[in-house]
Amino acid sequence: MPELPDVEVYRRVLETCALSRRIASVEVNSTKVVEGLTELELEQRLTGQRFSSALRHGKHLFAGLLNGDLLAMHFGMSGRLECLEEGESLPEYTRCSFRLEGGHRLAYVSQRQLGRIRWIEDLEDFLRSKALGPDAMDPRLDHDVFCQRVTEHRGTLKSALMDQSTLAGIGNIYSDEILFQARLSPKRKAQELTEEELARLYRSSREVLQTAVEAHADPLLMPERYLLRNRAQATNCPRCGAALQALRLGGRRGWFCPECQR
DNA sequence: AGCGATGTTCGCCG
């Protein structure tokens, strides 16, 4: 489930479970998920070390070591990070796990193996190499910077929000939600918004992401006015009751209310 | 059996 709010939850899992604890061992159960280094190298570099920071940028999670190197985790479409207490067994599809002194284990779970674990030496270099824009929740992302980035995009609003080089962290689900709360059609051109509409978009993006993080990215804990609460059976608009409309964008299905969103 | 799924990347087209 990994868009920005989900990954923020995993960041906190990493922080609570593993930060400052000595890594006793590493286990890799996948040939695909760890990229650019062997299981042996990963073990040698991590065993005996401690993660000293838990950072996030967009949908990327970073476990930093004291020497400045970082373990970078991305979750693809079906990944997550879990903390297990002593004696608990690893979840199905655990592709990589870290045993920590004191008994906890950190499990990187990735059913479809679309996620990646990489070793990086410089965070800024990595963000540049992925051409990531500013994190969508970064406090330094003020109204003006936000508007500038969004209106640089020449395509539709939804693709502007989902473009990781515009803003990092927003995907299919949360772009739908932000546009719904801002009452803007996903099909609008990003460059044709009025100042007032841009202000609504900015406000909604902060509000939705903040609310989602506070709800631990669990749709059931989010307000009833949120679209993503019943995305699985998305039918009617929680605001006006009109039938929701589907749209396809880059092979992805989105939903919006043709009455409320203009 | 076939299709779709909360992501990224690449090649192609206009």
Added chain:
DNA sequence: TCGGCGAACATCGC
């Protein structure tokens, strides 16, 4: 030049 599309990646569940 950039945006948008479809496919590929890999696997499961409906």
